[in-house]
Amino acid sequence: xxxxxxxxxxxxxxxxxxxxxxxxxxxxxxxxxxxxxxxxxxxxxxxxxxxxxxxxxxxxxxxxxxxxxxxxxxxxxxxxxxxxxxxxxxxxxxxxxxxxxxxxxxxxxxxxxxxxxxxxxxxxxxxxxxxxxxxxxxxxxxxxxxxxxxxxxxxxxxxxxxxxxxxxxxxxxxxxxxxxxxxxxxxxxxxxxxxxxxxxxxxxxxxxxxxxxxxxxxxxxxxxxxxxxxxxxxxxxxxxxxxxxxxxxxxxxxxxxxxxxxxxxxxxxxxxxxxxxxxxxxxxxxxxxxxxxxxxxxxxxxxxxxxxxxxxxxxxxxxxxxxxxxxxxxxxxxxxxxxxxxxxxxxxxxxxxxxxxxxxxxxxxxxxxxxxxxxxxxxxxxxxxxxxxxxxxxxxxxxxxxxxxxxxxxxxxxxxxxxxxxxxxxxxxxxxxxxxxxxxxxxxxxxxxxxxxxx
Amino acid sequence: xxxxxxxxxxxxxxxxxxxxxxxxxxxxxxxxxxxxxxxxxxxxxxxxxxxxxxxxxxxxxxxxxxxxxxxxxxxxxxxxxxxxxxxxxxxxxxxxxxxxxxxxxxxxxxxxxxxxxxxxxxxxxxxxxxxxxxxxxxxxxxxxxxxxxxxxxxxxxxxxxxxxxxxxxxxxxxxxxxxxxxxxxxxxxxxxxxxxxxxxxxxxxxxxxxxxxxx
Numbered sequence: 205x206x207x208x209x210x211x212x213x214x215x216x217x218x219x220x221x222x223x224x225x226x227x228x229x230x231x232x233x234x235x236x237x238x239x240x241x242x243x244x245x246x247x248x249x250x251x252x253x254x255x256x257x258x259x260x261x262x263x264x265x266x267x268x269x270x271x272x273x274x275x276x277x278x279x280x281x282x283x284x285x286x287x288x289x290x291x292x293x294x295x296x297x298x299x300x301x302x303x304x305x306x307x308x309x310x311x312x313x314x315x316x317x318x319x320x321x322x323x324x325x326x327x328x329x330x331x332x333x334x335x336x337x338x339x340x341x342x343x344x345x346x347x348x349x350x351x352x353x354x355x356x357x358x359x360x361x362x363x364x365x366x367x368x369x370x371x372x373x374x375x376x377x378x379x380x381x382x383x384x385x386x387x388x389x390x391x392x393x394x395x396x397x398x399x400x401x402x403x404x405x406x407x408x409x410x411x412x413x414x415x416x417x418x419x420x421x422x423x424x425x426x427x428x429x430x431x432x433x434x435x436x437x438x439x440x441x442x443x444x445x446x447x448x449x450x451x452x453x454x455x456x457x458x459x460x461x462x463x464x465x466x467x468x469x470x471x472x473x474x475x476x477x478x479x480x481x482x483x484x485x486x487x488x489x490x491x492x493x494x495x496x497x498x499x500x501x502x503x504x505x506x507x508x509x510x511x512x513x514x515x516x517x518x519x520x521x522x523x524x525x526x527x528x529x530x531x532x533x534x535x536x537x538x539x540x541x542x543x544x545x546x547x548x549x550x551x552x553x554x555x556x557x558x559x560x561x562x563x564x565x566x567x568x569x570x571x572x573x574x575x576x577x578x579x580x581x582x583x584x585x586x587x588x589x590x591x592x593x594x595x596x597x598x599x600x601x602x603x604x605x606x607x608x609x610x611x612x613x614x615x616x617x618x619x620x621x622x623x624x625x626x627x628x629x630x631x632x633x634x635x636x637x638x639x640x641x642x643x644x645x646x647x648x649x650x651x652x653x654x655x656x657x658x659x
Numbered sequence: 660x661x662x663x664x665x666x667x668x669x670x671x672x673x674x675x676x677x678x679x680x681x682x683x684x685x686x687x688x689x690x691x692x693x694x695x696x697x698x699x700x701x702x703x704x705x706x707x708x709x710x711x712x713x714x715x716x717x718x719x720x721x722x723x724x725x726x727x728x729x730x731x732x733x734x735x736x737x738x739x740x741x742x743x744x745x746x747x748x749x750x751x752x753x754x755x756x757x758x759x760x761x762x763x764x765x766x767x768x769x770x771x772x773x774x775x776x777x778x779x780x781x782x783x784x785x786x787x788x789x790x791x792x793x794x795x796x797x798x799x800x801x802x803x804x805x806x807x808x809x810x811x812x813x814x815x816x817x818x819x820x821x822x823x824x825x826x827x828x829x830x831x832x833x834x835x836x837x838x839x840x841x842x843x844x845x846x847x848x849x850x851x852x853x854x855x856x857x858x859x860x861x862x863x864x865x866x867x868x869x870x871x872x873x874x
Contacts, residue, residue: 351821
């Protein structure tokens, strides 16, 4: 299975036993000192988030920078940013599984975890954005004493369905995939509490043929369910904008452009996490240069689609012959938020062009830098879409400016802290690489040494 | 290696899986029931009042019309709570020594209104107008129940939005001739035909837009 001229997907010299040892030992031995520092720092950010959320609930959304004409600000920007990041996990776990891409094996587990945590962070923002989060369940259709349904013609309600479905399927997919590994951890754990906990979570997995048969069936079914979600969730999210009749939002390019952007952002985040994790936990044998190269290629491809989206937006503004559309684009290029747009082009269009070079794709540090540019760029993209479209209303008398307040920033940075804290807990308590799937690909990837051949 | 779990754990696992579903179903049922119970709505609960005023006695016993006290029900959004002077029209002469009525007399002397406890308290985000309902043929008893049979006043209906919509969606089920608005025990012989006729006569519209009530 090693292709000549390409780095292997598992470094040479590994056996099923050594894979199991190395991955499970991360969970079953003490965490290195840097983990405590990193977890502590992100936990401090979670505390800041809780403080800011408490302030928000007590005082109301007036502490945010929102006002007419910019009635949508950080909350929707962050929501779309986070939900987009989640998409890479689903793509890796579902689509690459169905396409039988072996290289997905060593990154799917933590990419799926990343999806879950990103969806959790994303879900936070619509909840707090409704102003009275304790009534957020009104978004769901249930037999209520008001005798009314949510407005099914509103994309915001479609969002509720898209995101809850996405969260549920992602969670199930991730958990089902974890069960055999949880059983491995149960068998290898030393402490009684760990044995009981992993034993409870592995739901009596003994690795019998029936278990494996059921597992394979359910995993494939879930992959089939998750596949349309890769496309549908961000399509629905883009409808939040595209259905609204506002220049800069009301465009048919939005669904494909958002989906490509989501995968682009998602792979940037996977690289952002994979590069440090593979060094810090010494997983370079499993997350090899090959994985980084492939992810770099996907980023380049999706980045080009996103760039095409930007070009089409400008083209359509001219082609429509509509004053307001033209003004929107001119305002994007020359208006008060032009620096955001230029920064966006630098991050999302120029920076990914480095990925054309194999040197860049095979150098983790450079790849990390490009991924960081994309992380920032994708946030800026949502900022540009939301704010520059809104801040110049149709009537100049209603024009205004928008800036996030310190509470906006505290909640945004706090959500990053929440994401990282969950991620650090995940690497502490669960195997971040699928052990049993690695065991299955190890024999396929190991070329025999010369001494074995001679025997 | 010793086993972590006893064999009985298998049974426990199966039971807890179904048990969890069962508990969730029970929980949903409890929530729905509590939400419609009088704990949430105050329906049917007698509230403490400064004077134990009996509608039963005054309406059914003495035959006083609703309009005698609730004077603005035909012109205003608010039906009106009578001033103590209205009570004193009669109670100057009868039961004028009763200790139960001391708060009424005191209010009359000092000009300080009696602080009744509000029984029908709609949320502040709901706009309700008595006059339009009366003008379009909705009787007092349709919403307030048989007040003439209430020794102490209580809320007869839930006042939840589903209850409002029940009539707003199909007013023909409840509309009555204007002459019978204050008649507590009026029942139509044939609500189906009479309702349809009155809807046309009074030009009653089914008002369902949000901003009719949430202005």
